[in-house]
Each structure stands twice: as structure tokens, then as C-alpha cells.
Amino acid sequence: MIQTKKVTTLAALVLISALTSVSSALAAEVSIEVNLPVSEGSMNYRPYVAVWVEDAQDQTVKTIAVWRKEADWLKDMRRWWRKAGRYDQGELDSVTGATRRPGKHEVKWDATNQQGEAVPAGQYTLNIEASREHGSRSWVRQTITLGKGEGNQVYTTKAAEELGSMTIKVSH
Amino acid sequence: MKKRTWLGATALSLALLAPSVQAHPLWMLPSEFNLSTEESFWITVDATAAHGVFTFDKPLGLDSVSIYKPNGDRQRMGSYFKGKRRSVFDLEIDTAGTYKVELSGQQRYVTTYEIGARNTSRRIFANKQEAEIPEGAKNVKTTAVQTLSAFYVTQGAPSNKVLEATGKGFELHPLTHPSDVVAKENARFKFTFDGEPLANLDIEITPHGTAWRNSREQMNLKTDKNGVVTFKPTVVGPHLLMTSMRKNVKSPLADAAGVNYHLTFEVLSQ
Structure with a gap:
């Protein structure tokens, strides 16, 4: 890993971007186990789910997964729609899929941005938002650190109405 | 501005827009402010003159409502209805971007x-x-008084064509786009009259639901010397911004010009 402590941030960024073409400077992988709980009641529609990454300034870095049906209700993933979904120019087609059953579904982030370029070392926030017709909206986020001398990390999120407790693993 | 002819003017609507009710807030509330639809989609709008935010009191004449598509073209409203307590109209959203809907009373x-x-x-x-x-x-x-009421509705990403300044009359400048006001984040609107910043203008912003709480929770704000008001909403959902501008003018008909302005906008979740 790059000795970021010994160089300025700017220099580190330049170095990282210079290295990305050769091999991923930030050889990190993040795994998110999205946990969709079994819902009670007679109207058990599957939730719409978005998984995306923001940087330390809350700017969107990449949308990792969108599970949905009709476009009309994408807006109910309120934060994702406001920050990412509504600016989609078609680049999200590749991460968009059908809604999922209750249970655990693994999603992976390869530490790249929407353009597929490796992201610089630093703090990032993983966001998981779920919205269910005749149900609730839940938004869960977890801050992680990529590079910066940090090793592997394992986080467990608190359960929310539409999202059960989730495990997030960072491996370098 | 083109004169609309497809809805006849009614005496009642003019009466409601008269200065006798200048202190009577007059607002429109759309069913949605932001849409993710990919095809044409209908929204429905309530219009009423009432002090509650957002409760119904008196219906409005809808002949003075103008709808602007994201490219600036005018659009007709769909079905409309005038009841005892409110007016209602439908509006078809079939284009990506920001629409402007304005109710502009006669001076x-x-x-x-x-x-x-x-x-x-x-x-x-x-x-x-x-x-x-x-x-x-x-x-x-x-005083020559005009009453304005407006809201913006956006399909997909917000756009700015309908918010472009003309330098004429009372105008909102979206330093923060009205479709991008977020709870617990600073939002800034600028106001001008004939292109001149309206400094020291009193601005009231009230979140929805006054009928079901004790405090009105109205934010009482003022624009700065550049005509800019900065605020940080705490509650999500529809809000009503009200302001009343008075300005001395040299005219054979009036000593002052006034605008009563009402903007309905949505505060989005964090």
C-alpha cells in the first residue's frame, strides 16, 4: 500500500491515479450482505432497494445495485433518487435488476467510481435504502475506510424496519 | 405573456384575488413535487385561500393558473373542479425536467x-x-397589488429553464433549486423586483400540518442586502413560503407597487 502518511494528499492522489492503469492501486473489495426481512401482514410486496457509495463529503461515488419494478416508485428510495437516480443517463442499467425475495443477498463493491476508475484512499459511506409499497422506507449507512493503512474491517448494522441487520466486510 | 382564453374568467376568482384578501394566503399543493416516472404521469393539485398550512378554506378561480413545461412552453391543465372549500386541477407531466405552475392574480x-x-x-x-x-x-x-402563487414539479433531474430570470417584476432566483431543498441542509433563495435585489424582505416559511400541532413552527426570516434568504428546514414534506413586497413607484395610478408571493415547495429527506 502507498505510504500516504509521508506524502501530501494531492501527491497521493496523483500517485494513485498514475498507478491505476497498471494495477488497481487500491486493491480493496467491499462486500455488503443486504438483508431483506420477511414482512408481516397481507400485502407483502417486495421492497425496492438501492445500494450506493458516497464519499466523505456525501457526494455520490457509485450506485452498486438497484432492485426495482416500475420506474414510478424509484423516487421512494428518497435519498438515492435525489442524489443519484434522477441524474442517471443510462449508466445504471448494468446494476439494475428485479426486486428480491426476503433473505440475504450479497452485493460487492470493487472500490471503483461510476466510471470504473479506482477511487482514492479515504473514508466512504455505504448506503442501503429500501422502500416497500404498503410498507416503510429505511435508509442505513456505514462509514468505512479504504487504504490509509487500514486493514480488513467487518461492520454489523442495526436492523431497521425494511432492512435487517447487515454485515459489511472490507478486505484489502 | 399570452392571454389564456380556454377558461372563462369568473367574477368570483377576481374577487378572491382582490386586495381585500391580501393577507389571505393563497396556495397550490401538488400531489407530487418530484417524479421518477418514465412515461406520462398525471399529478393533481389543490388550490385554496387559507391561513392553515395546508388546510382548505376558500376555492380559487383557476383561470389565472399558468403551466410552463421544462422548455418554457405553455401547457393546458387537465380536469378541473371548483368546490366549496377548494379548487382542484390535474396536470400531465410528460417531459423530463422542471415544470413551473403559477397562479397570477390581476393587478x-x-x-x-x-x-x-x-x-x-x-x-x-x-x-x-x-x-x-x-x-x-x-x-x-x-398601492397596486398583485398576488402570485407558484410551485415547481420535477420529473427526473431538476432543470432551470422555467426559473430563468427575465428582469421583470417579482422573481425567485433558485440559488437552491426548489426541487433540491433538503432537511437539515442550508437552502438559499434570492428575490428581485425588476431585476433589483429585494433586501430586508420579510420571509415566512411554514411546514405542513399546522392543523395538527400547537405551534405554527413558522420561520420568520429576512433577506440580506443581496436579496438572499438562507434557511435550514428541519421537517420534511411540503412547506409554504410567503412574502409581501411593497415598493414606492412613480406612476400616475399608484404610489406603491406590491406583490404577495406564495411558494409551495417540498423539503426532501436527508
Whole structure:
């Protein structure tokens, strides 16, 4: 890993971007186990789910997964729609899929941005938002650190109405 | 501005927009402010004159409602209805970007004066030329008042064409786009009249649901010297912004011009 402590941030960024073409400077992988709980009641529609990454300034870095049906209700993933979904120019087609059953579904982030370029070392926030017709909206986020001398990390999120407790693993 | 002919003007609508109700907030509330639809989608809009935010009191004439598509073109409304307590109209959203919907009342003149030993306040709905002022009247002043009510609805990403400044009349400048106001984040709107910043303008912003809480929770704000108001909403959902501008003018018909402005906007989740 790059000795970021010994160089300025700017220099580190330049170095990282210079290295990305050769091999991923930030050889990190993040795994998110999205946990969709079994819902009670007679109207058990599957939730719409978005998984995306923001940087330390809350700017969107990449949308990792969108599970949905009709476009009309994408807006109910309120934060994702406001920050990412509504600016989609078609680049999200590749991460968009059908809604999922209750249970655990693994999603992976390869530490790249929407353009597929490796992201610089630093703090990032993983966001998981779920919205269910005749149900609730839940938004869960977890801050992680990529590079910066940090090793592997394992986080467990608190359960929310539409999202059960989730495990997030960072491996370098 | 093109004159609409497809809905006849009604006497009642003019009466409701008259200065006699200038203190009566007049607002429109759409069913949605932001859409993710990919095809044409209908929204429905309530319109009423009421002090509650957002409760119904009196219906409005809808003949003075203008709808602007994201490219600036005018659009007709769909079905409409005028009830005892509110008016309703439907609006088809079939284009990506930001639509503007504005209810623009006719400019009305009100002449106020004081008379008699007790300086009783009187007013006449007439301009300076037409007002018959009795002898001995003091502090005679004629104001030309216009009432505006607006909201913006966005399909997909917000756009700015319908918010472009013209330099004429009362205008909102979206330093923060009205479709991008977020709870617990600073939002900034700028106001001008004939292109001039409206400094020190009183701005009231009230979150929805006044009927079901004790405090009105109204934010009482002022624009800075550049005509900019900065605020940080705490509650998500629809809000009503109200302001009342008065400005002295040189005109044979009035001493002052006034605009009562109402903007309905949505505060989005964090």
C-alpha cells in the first residue's frame, strides 16, 4: 500500500491515479450482505432497494445495485433518487435488476467510481435504502475506510424496519 | 405573456384575488413535487385561500393558473373542479425536467386614507385617478397589488429553464433549486423586483400540518442586502413560503407597487 502518511494528499492522489492503469492501486473489495426481512401482514410486496457509495463529503461515488419494478416508485428510495437516480443517463442499467425475495443477498463493491476508475484512499459511506409499497422506507449507512493503512474491517448494522441487520466486510 | 382564453374568467376568482384578501394566503399543493416516472404521469393539485398550512378554506378561480413545461412552453391543465372549500386541477407531466405552475392574480389597486377626528382608516378599491377621496382625508396612499402563487414539479433531474430570470417584476432566483431543498441542509433563495435585489424582505416559511400541532413552527426570516434568504428546514414534506413586497413607484395610478408571493415547495429527506 502507498505510504500516504509521508506524502501530501494531492501527491497521493496523483500517485494513485498514475498507478491505476497498471494495477488497481487500491486493491480493496467491499462486500455488503443486504438483508431483506420477511414482512408481516397481507400485502407483502417486495421492497425496492438501492445500494450506493458516497464519499466523505456525501457526494455520490457509485450506485452498486438497484432492485426495482416500475420506474414510478424509484423516487421512494428518497435519498438515492435525489442524489443519484434522477441524474442517471443510462449508466445504471448494468446494476439494475428485479426486486428480491426476503433473505440475504450479497452485493460487492470493487472500490471503483461510476466510471470504473479506482477511487482514492479515504473514508466512504455505504448506503442501503429500501422502500416497500404498503410498507416503510429505511435508509442505513456505514462509514468505512479504504487504504490509509487500514486493514480488513467487518461492520454489523442495526436492523431497521425494511432492512435487517447487515454485515459489511472490507478486505484489502 | 399570452392571454389564456380556454377558461372563462369568473367574477368570483377576481374577487378572491382582490386586495381585500391580501393577507389571505393563497396556495397550490401538488400531489407530487418530484417524479421518477418514465412515461406520462398525471399529478393533481389543490388550490385554496387559507391561513392553515395546508388546510382548505376558500376555492380559487383557476383561470389565472399558468403551466410552463421544462422548455418554457405553455401547457393546458387537465380536469378541473371548483368546490366549496377548494379548487382542484390535474396536470400531465410528460417531459423530463422542471415544470413551473403559477397562479397570477390581476393587478388590483387599493387606495387607503385616514379621516375624521379619530383618524379612521378607510380604503377604496380604485387607483389614484379613479378613487374619490373625501375632503379632509389624510395619509392617502394608492398601492397596486398583485398576488402570485407558484410551485415547481420535477420529473427526473431538476432543470432551470422555467426559473430563468427575465428582469421583470417579482422573481425567485433558485440559488437552491426548489426541487433540491433538503432537511437539515442550508437552502438559499434570492428575490428581485425588476431585476433589483429585494433586501430586508420579510420571509415566512411554514411546514405542513399546522392543523395538527400547537405551534405554527413558522420561520420568520429576512433577506440580506443581496436579496438572499438562507434557511435550514428541519421537517420534511411540503412547506409554504410567503412574502409581501411593497415598493414606492412613480406612476400616475399608484404610489406603491406590491406583490404577495406564495411558494409551495417540498423539503426532501436527508
